Amino acid sequence: MALRYAILGLLLDRPSSGYDLAGRFADVIGAYAWDAKHSQIYPELRRLDQEGLVEVVDRGARRRTTYRCTGEGLTALRAWLMAAPTSTGGVKNEHALRLFLLGVLEPEEALEVLRQTEAGARGKVQDLEAEFAALQERTGSASGGPLGLTVQLGIHSFRATAQWARWASEQLGADADLDRSRADQCGSGSSAG
Amino acid sequence: MALRYAILGLLLDRPSSGYDLAGRFADVIGAYAWDAKHSQIYPELRRLDQEGLVEVVDRGARRRTTYRCTGEGLTALRAWLMAAPTSTGGVKNEHALRLFLLGVLEPEEALEVLRQTEAGARGKVQDLEAEFAALQERTGSASGGPLGLTVQLGIHSFRATAQWARWASEQLGADADLDRSRADQCGSGSSAG
DNA sequence: GATCACATGTAACTAGTTACATGATTAA
DNA sequence: TTAATCATGTAACTAGTTACATGTGATC
Structure with a gap:
């Protein structure tokens, strides 16, 4: 429906x-x-x-x-x-699923995916911000009219993804550093959980 | 797949x-x-x-x-x-679709939906933040381990939704005020586009 | 011994994708 | 005149939902 x-x-x-x-x-x-x-x-x-x-x-x-x-x-x-959205028709978002499962990758692999994710999201934010500015001009309204709401939702969403990817990269980097220093001290390899 | x-x-x-x-x-x-x-x-x-x-x-x-x-x-x-996510399996997100189409509602109706959206999102953020704190404690890691990444993605996403809903409410409120003051001056009703 | 949550299964249906197919108009 | 893009259509398939069905173990 x-x-x-x-x-x-x-x-x-x-x-x-x-x-x-x-x-x-x-x-x-x-x-x-x-x-x-x-x-x-x-x-x-x-x-x-x-x-x-x-x-x-x-x-x-x-x-x-x-x-x-x-x-x-x-x-x-x-x-x-x-209508009350009682039946929360289940979400199907393959991209989100990939991010959801990142933890199973080796840190270097995950970092690569995160880099791509952040770059992609920042690109989207830029595109949408340009679109929003155009809407503001065209509608003569600070909110960009009805479509402006939509575009801002996209901006907020992609910005959140980019910020999360940045944060996650830093965490993975820190964990990897920690692993390395432990390995240096103990002479033993490392692995993800 | x-x-x-x-x-x-x-x-x-x-x-x-x-x-x-x-x-x-x-x-x-x-x-x-x-x-x-x-x-x-x-x-x-x-x-x-x-x-x-x-x-x-x-x-x-x-x-x-x-x-x-x-x-x-x-x-x-x-x-x-x-694998390169070439085939961006189309997103199906009924909730996002509803937000996407908010512009077709009357401002008062849209405001009601936005209120519910913001409240729901803030609730999710709180739940997930509690879960994240528990993970930090359990894993003894600031990042909360592999699951921590996932939970943070949720936190970032829902926070973005809540912030957008707040912003959108303010815009709609401002537009409605503008409409009312115009109506006061011109003695004519208003409508959304 | 009745009721409820646990636990799995299947059949009929609806939704969605892929691949194939056709023809019209434009640009090189 | 050949290729590319516009524009629509359909058939065969896969994915997903709803509804029905069955039995088990715990609790009251």
């Missing part, structure tokens, strides 16, 4: 074709909220159309079909957003 | 039965990395056993079967962790 609300939300921001939506999923929203492929998007758009939650506003070249969210669609989306 | 590595990681921390694993998924790891139900866990454990990545170490009362990760299992997990 989440897919349809993700689609409605994207269409509410701006009318789009299935192809557009696939791109937008792969882009921003797919990175930390919800992802979907075109093979799932097209049938769902047809279903939403049948149910009156979206409507076709344009048929362009190459069979391009542009959809818009209807009033009924907005109502449905709002109802879903306000 | 992610499920099996999540299982191997959990078993590496400590041997467990399928029932135990289901609980641990529902608990920590399921909250921000990967979730799984028992109906998926049991068959996967049998497959992993056939492939030699886990082994049965105990059969207790009530058919309870305890598994342990084998050396082969550890090798497989490490290989997966070190």
Whole structure:
């Protein structure tokens, strides 16, 4: 069910074709909220159309079909957003899982993954900060409008990841140093737990 | 494929039965990395056993079967962790999606959701901080050992969410105030975009 | 001896991915 | 005219959820 609300939300921001939506999923929203492929998007758009939650506003070249969210669609989306999130549909985040399991790697391996993680996260933060500045200018609002909230959520999340990666690297480095000095003293190897 | 590595990681921390694993998924790891139900866990454990990545170490009362990760299992997990994460298996996070779409709600509604979000996140931070302190004491290490990394990732993530929710509330409040003062001046209602 | 938590299993369904397939338009 | 990109579609598969089903051991 989440897919349809993700689609409605994207269409509410701006009318789009299935192809557009696939791109937008792969882009921003797919990175930390919800992802979907075109093979799932097209049938769902047809279903939403049948149910009156979206409507076709344009048929362009190459069979391009542009959809818009209807009033009924907005109502449905709002109802879903306000509904008590009782069923916390289980999270599936492969990237987070990798970080979660870092402890099983040797310190040097883990440090390499952490370096990549931190660099990637800082890159994302920069991208999103530029996007936020553009939004502030475009909307003439310090908050960047509705989309600004979203972008800031991304900034906060990636910054937290980067800061954690930095902290974790320092801990691993310190532990490795400790291991080395122990090894120097005792003449015995070391290992992770 | 992610499920099996999540299982191997959990078993590496400590041997467990399928029932135990289901609980641990529902608990920590399921909250921000990967979730799984028992109906998926049991068959996967049998497959992993056939492939030699886990082994049965105990059969207790009530058919309870305890598994342990084998050396082969550890090798497989490490290989997966070190593999370039080319295929960024799409994120599925319903909670993040809701936050992502907050902009479509009326300010008062959004504020209510943000309040709940902030309170929930701060609660999680407190829980995890207590867990981290316990880990520090148990491991005698400032980093809390391998599990400490994981717990800190959770702390950083939830703190970021709480901070964002606070910021977003202030923005919405300010926008609402602005709307009200405009309405006072112009005698006309307001609406979100 | 009833009830509850423990512990596992399976069948039917829904969601999501991969791979294959087709045709239209644009740019070289 | 060839290749690349746009744009949609479907079939076969894998992953994951929900619901049903069964029996065990502890506690009251």
